[in-house]
Amino acid sequence: MTTPGWAAHLPRPAGGDAGASPVPPAPPGDTLPAAWAARFEAAPDRPVLWEERRGWIRAGDLDRASRRVAGRLAAAGLGPGDRILMSAATSVELVEAHVGALRLGLVVVPANTAYREREIAHVVGDCNPRAAVVDDAERAGWIRRAGADVLVVGPDVDGARDGGGGGRGGPGPRSAALDAAAPGDPALIGYTSGTTGTPKGAVLSHANLLASSESVRLAWRWTADDRLVLALPLFHIHGLGVGLHGTLLAGASAVLLPRFDPGAVLDATAAHGATLFFGVPTMYARLADSPGLAGLGRLRLCVSGSAPLPPAVFERLAAGSGQRVLERYGMTETGMNVSNPYDGERRPGTVGFPLPGVELRLARARGTGGVPPTTAARAARVGEIELRGPNVFGGYWGRPEETAAAFTADGWFRTGDIGEHDAAGYLRLVGRARELIITGGLNVYPREVEDVLREHPAVADVAVAGVPDAEWGEVVTAWVVPARSTAPPADAELLGFAAERLARFKCPRRVVVVDALPRNALGKVLRHELRPGGSD
Ligand code: MLC
Numbered sequence: 233m234t235t236p237g238w239a240a241h242l243p244r245p246a247g248g249d250a251g252a253s254p255v256p257p258a259p260p261g262d263t264l265p266a267a268w269a270a271r272f273e274a275a276p277d278r279p280v281l282w283e284e285r286r287g288w289i290r291a292g293d294l295d296r297a298s299r300r301v302a303g304r305l306a307a308a309g310l311g312p313g314d315r316i317l318m319s320a321a322t323s324v325e326l327v328e329a330h331v332g333a334l335r336l337g338l339v340v341v342p343a344n345t346a347y348r349e350r351e352i353a354h355v356v357g358d359c360n361p362r363a364a365v366v367d368d369a370e371r372a373g374w375i376r377r378a379g380a381d382v383l384v385v386g387p388d389v390d391g392a393r394d395g396g397g398g399g400r401g402g403p404g405p406r407s408a409a410l411d412a413a414a415p416g417d418p419a420l421i422g423y424t425s426g427t428t429g430t431p432k433g434a435v436l437s438h439a440n441l442l443a444s445s446e447s448v449r450l451a452w453r454w455t456a457d458d459r460l461v462l463a464l465p466l467f468h469i470h471g472l473g474v475g476l477h478g479t480l481l482a483g484a485s486a487v488l489l490p491r492f493d494p495g496a497v498l499d500a501t502a503a504h505g506a507t508l509f510f511g512v513p514t515m516y517a518r519l520a521d522s523p524g525l526a527g528l529g530r531l532r533l534c535v536s537g538s539a540p541l542p543p544a545v546f547e548r549l550a551a552g553s554g555q556r557v558l559e560r561y562g563m564t565e566t567g568m569n570v571s572n573p574y575d576g577e578r579r580p581g582t583v584g585f586p587l588p589g590v591e592l593r594l595a596r597a598r599g600t601g602g603v604p605p606t607t608a609a610r611a612a613r614v615g616e617i618e619l620r621g622p623n624v625f626g627g628y629w630g631r632p633e634e635t636a637a638a639f640t641a642d643g644w645f646r647t648g649d650i651g652e653h654d655a656a657g658y659l660r661l662v663g664r665a666r667e668l669i670i671t672g673g674l675n676v677y678p679r680e681v682e683d684v685l686r687e688h689p690a691v692a693d694v695a696v697a698g699v700p701d702a703e704w705g706e707v708v709t710a711w712v713v714p715a716r717s718t719a720p721p722a723d724a725e726l727l728g729f730a731a732e733r734l735a736r737f738k739c740p741r742r743v744v745v746v747d748a749l750p751r752n753a754l755g756k757v758l759r760h761e762l763r764p765g766g767s768d
């Protein structure tokens with residue numbers, strides 16, 4: 233059975249049937265850059281982005297800066313379809329670079345600023361970007377060594393002195409055709425790991441990005457009057473595809489914070505009259521502990537995603553601020569899929585109903601992903617979530633076999649997440665078919681961490697899994713069998729070894745030394761038998 237569920241997202245006048253959408257129609261344009269350009273042109277004087285250093289930037293300013301960026305990129309020899317890697321902390325300049333690149337038809341490849349050399353080299357080697365925009369000289373060196381040109385260490389493409397004519401504010405080269413990409417053209421490659429632990433590039437088209445932004449614009453009643461406090465990084469789909477893209481599509485505005493801090497979020501909310509906040513559950517857990525929690529109640533809407541929001545955190549936020557956080561479900565490969573309703577009950581522990589345009593079904597045949605089917609009735613309800621819709625990506629960059637494996641024969645995307653519907657039809661995520669750890673809203677594949685730790689001479693065998701944690705959701709933990717020939721490795725030594733090779737968030741927080749790993753008859757590690765205190 234498939235669940236369209238869109239009606240759940242329409243407004244519900246008291247006691248009445250679902251009514252028409254109160255959100256004004258989308259701007260003209262069948263790609264995001266075209267729709268954004270229409271917004272910029274229609275209201276050039278509207279404030280669109282704020283950051284501490286530059287204050288408010290108006291839509292007309294962003295329009296001009298992104299045109300100049302596109303001109304500079306074109307002058308540097310880049311053209312539609314070329315990949316451009318972007319790895320920088322949040323700033324207005326990064327947004328200008330991103331918007332300019334998309335307007336030129338380039339394919340943006342965002343990369344986490346925490347990546348170490350081997351992680352960034354993998355991305356560069358895989359999608360072969362023609363250029364990179366980074367904000368760190370060491371990372372720039374790694375990117376060059378991996379074979380890509382670093383256009384700007386900045387990330388101020390507009391202000392960069394590249395000999396392309398015209399500094400910031402100047403006219404810039406004008407030859408590039410803007411906003412000419414077709415809906416089916418690739419727009420973004422988001423790297424996400426598979427069960428093998430090797431990150432793959434999910435290729436999202438302009439149509440995919442637009443569909444994902446449009447569905448949440450409608451469902452969350454996002455209008456030009458809204459102002460988002462954006463403290464999520466702009467190198468993952470949550471901050472970029474939801475926060476930034478949605479703001480520009482709605483013709484709304486965003487207050488950019490370079491990093492998350494509960495006090496800074498609450499101060500920005502009050503100082504700028506913000507109406508929206510989007511965050512991962514770790515952010516909400518920290519907000520719930522904040523002395524200023526009541527200030528969250530000023531916002532029209534708070535949305536949580538990327539990892540499960542514990543119902544206890546939901547209740548503490550509601551009790552302390554009156555804010556009933558709306559939880560939704562998304563993925564790099566699909567953008568946003570399922571959301572609790574804006575009107576009607578926001579049910580903790582669930583992600584709600586498919587967003588407008590998204591179809592969802594539960595595939596029971598592929599099992600429950602290790603979720604114990606406590607009763608026969610439950611076993612019949614639980615299954616892998618499969619999705620179809622204009623938001624769903626076309627495939628992984630250069631990986632036809634993995635692309636084919638990700639889709640069913642009849643064209644549905646297999647998410648690897650296990651879900652069930654509750655009695656009222658709300659979707660609950662109950663497990664994962666993939667061996668995935670989510671810590672602080674970031675994904676870690678055990679295999680990638682195991683492969684690194686196994687390179688250490690004092691490690692004979694290793695298994696990595698997530699251990700539940702109130703703040704982080706899960707913390708990465710390693711169970712290590714020491715090599716016989718050497719002394720057991722000190723925790724600090726192993727963690728340092730990992731930190732040289734992996735982004736900090738992937739490094740184990742804890743190391744448990746064991747004599748042997750629990751394995752089944754086929755030799756596969758039984759991860760659910762790994763215990764934080766060692767073997768029983
Ligand atoms: C930082 N650290 C983490 C971590 N983030 N460790 C584990 N998991 C994480 N997510 C490390 C730091 O490097 C540091 O290590 C130590 O933890 C303490 O740092 P901190 O200052 O407390 O962390 P902070 O910088 O405040 O970051 C926490 C955070 C951040 C929650 C604000 O992780 C964050 O912005 N998360 C959101 C990520 C995101 O955008 N996810 C969306 C993916 S898209 P040390 O050793 O140096 O002390 C997606 C699809 C969808 O999932 O549906 O949205």
Ligand code: AMP
Pocket residue numbers: 424469536537538539540541559560561562563564565583647649661664670674675
């Ligand atoms: P990513 O591959 O980084 O895009 O992460 C996507 C994954 O995050 C999904 O497949 C889910 O496992 C997880 N996820 C996203 N939103 C939620 C949520 N609200 N609750 C639980 N898991 C979520």
